[in-house]
Amino acid sequence: MSEVSALAEPQLAGVRNFRDVGGLPTVDGRRVRQGRLFRSGHLAHATADDAAFLSSLGLHTIFDFRNAADQRLEGPDVALPGVRNVNLPLTDPADGAEFWKMVRDGDLDQLRSILSDGRGAARMAAAYRTIIKERTAEHSKVLHALAEDSVPALMHCAAGKDRAGLSIAVTLLAVGVERDAIEADYLQSNVKHRRYKVHRSDNSADAMSPEVMELLDPLFDARAEYLAAAYETIEQTWGDVDTYLSVGLKVSAETRERLRERLLD
Secondary structure: OOHHHHHOOOOOOOOOOOEEOOOOEEOOOOEEOOOOEEEEOOOOOOOHHHHHHHHOOOOOEEEEOOOHHHHHHHOOOOOOOOOEEEEOOOOOOOOOHHHHHHHHHOOHHHHHHHHOOOHHHHHHHHHHHHHHHHOHHHHHHHHHHHHHOOOOEEEEOOOOOOHHHHHHHHHHHHOOEOHHHHHHHHHHHHOHHHOOOOOOOOOOOOOOOHHHHHHHHHHHOOOHHHHHHHHHHHHHHHOOHHHHHHHHOOOOHHHHHHHHHHHEO
């Protein structure tokens, strides 16, 4: 992480996984401009100080990729004066509230049956593939909005890792950021202070046992293999990134150029 990015990353009390993606390099030698594109976990628990900081960013739009079940569980985002809130629900990598209720309340045998022997990681990779293939309309809306008037922008989901992570990745691909840099930013969600907190309602001895935590790790990790599954799906479905953007997301060369003007130095 660059020194500038580190300085721009406050320790917010009620918002996890916040960061400015400014500074990332493009394949043609440019960089994402600081203060244009941010990412985080949900804003439902933002403190007054957190809200004051977020308000200081001059945000135009907040993209919230949570679904209704997420919002019932966590609450709505705090309202920031003058900021447009756009809710575009994306597939939850864990299949939503029913699955998370099982994670919170389920016994060890249940968790083993759905998450052991690589099944948790496979579930996550499959969800990334689904988001890429089935949520083209939502990603198209994001890119067109950013090209028109929506920056500075903040993208978030619940943890700020999967749905927001993919939407950030798609945006960065559209402006030509190097894939290694996209992956490095994505993996920043693994830093301890950014990670989503696992809450288990079971008070028994195995509620937060090492085995339970190991079973849940694939759900709370940002793994390069998940992002690779998304890239592979782009290539299998559309052939290459340019065709994915132009045919899949209906983003023209002119729109991509406007995006670059708005997001790059």
